[in-house]
Amino acid sequence: MGKQGNNSFTGHIRPRQIRAGALRLRATFCLGGFSFLAFIVLTITGVLLLFYYQPGDRAFASLSEINSVLPYGGFVRSLHFWAGQMMVISVFLHMVRVVWSRAYRPLRELNWITGVVLFGLTVILDYSGYLLRGGQESGAAATVGQALFTSLPEGQALATVFFGQPSPLNGSTLNMFVWHVFILAGAVGFLQMFHFWRIRRGGGVRPL
Amino acid sequence: MTIDQSLYTRRQVLSLGRKTLLVLGVGCLYPVSRYLRAKENSLAVARIASSEMPLKTNWQRLGQTRFWLRQGTDGVEAMWASCTHLGCEVSYDSVQDQWLCPCHGSRFDRDGQPVFGPAISPLVRAEVKEKDGFYLTSQKV
Numbered sequence: 172m173g174k175q176g177n178n179s180f181t182g183h184i185r186p187r188q189i190r191a192g193a194l195r196l197r198a199t200f201c202l203g204g205f206s207f208l209a210f211i212v213l214t215i216t217g218v219l220l221l222f223y224y225q226p227g228d229r230a231f232a233s234l235s236e237i238n239s240v241l242p243y244g245g246f247v248r249s250l251h252f253w254a255g256q257m258m259v260i261s262v263f264l265h266m267v268r269v270v271w272s273r274a275y276r277p278l279r280e281l282n283w284i285t286g287v288v289l290f291g292l293t294v295i296l297d298y299s300g301y302l303l304r305g306g307q308e309s310g311a312a313a314t315v316g317q318a319l320f321t322s323l324p325e326g327q328a329l330a331t332v333f334f335g336q337p338s339p340l341n342g343s344t345l346n347m348f349v350w351h352v353f354i355l356a357g358a359v360g361f362l363q364m365f366h367f368w369r370i371r372r373g374g375g376v377r378p379l
Numbered sequence: 380m381t382i383d384q385s386l387y388t389r390r391q392v393l394s395l396g397r398k399t400l401l402v403l404g405v406g407c408l409y410p411v412s413r414y415l416r417a418k419e420n421s422l423a424v425a426r427i428a429s430s431e432m433p434l435k436t437n438w439q440r441l442g443q444t445r446f447w448l449r450q451g452t453d454g455v456e457a458m459w460a461s462c463t464h465l466g467c468e469v470s471y472d473s474v475q476d477q478w479l480c481p482c483h484g485s486r487f488d489r490d491g492q493p494v495f496g497p498a499i500s501p502l503v504r505a506e507v508k509e510k511d512g513f514y515l516t517s518q519k520v
Contacts, residue, residue, distance in 0.1 A: 242413040
């Protein structure tokens, strides 16, 4: 059914030729791939959480409900949290590997910049996800972030665009919710696809 | 690199990986469906502090819910304001002393009996319990 082997849609992901050196684990330690795996887990668990999470005043209450009342709710939430932590760590280690193996040099500068932007977005996603928790520490973290923003020129407006109107006790707002779920996650997804395309266009690293 | 026949080929590893993913995916179906269906058919509940309870004999809505409360002959009575025709939210009009449904024009008298329109069953009452200074209203099972 459909095209066969490497000519099919799923088959096109696998490369036709592999450089012998690319098969060694020490080439990349699979760090980039692991980061993407963590991202996929985050997306799926994130969508599942979206069914019950309510941003704003009911954030902490809806999360408590997910934790205690819903079947497998605590598992989904824990997966989301730990996948997030692992993604930040593995993206950072991946960056260290790229620097170590000098894979940022011409002609790969654009991909390197894309990677750095992805790292920044990942960290911001981690931070914004923490605000969405809706606890007291979230409120404190949001206050700190807001203060940082207002120190910039036009800071007050910027702070409202990003944080909305969080209370000192609850960092979760509709604004932060939209940034975390749609804008930032969507941007990371899109940039990842671009990042992978650049790698494969240049001959690829490890086979999938 | 020499080829050792007792090792797996790459094709076999990938095929095993595909099967594992499939098994894991199918295995996720049951937990995810339980997670998503958890609130199915859950009954509505609401509460109001006794001190805020309006002591009127006319029906009054409780907040934004479909519970309407009034002081009856023996205690507090509650009505579940869903039309028995197709479930639209009905409201009590104190001027006409009737429950009115906006969808197909059903009307019920003050106690919930149908008087006009496609509805033929009376409106359903809700349960009221008093506990620790609160009135707890819940949909009937």
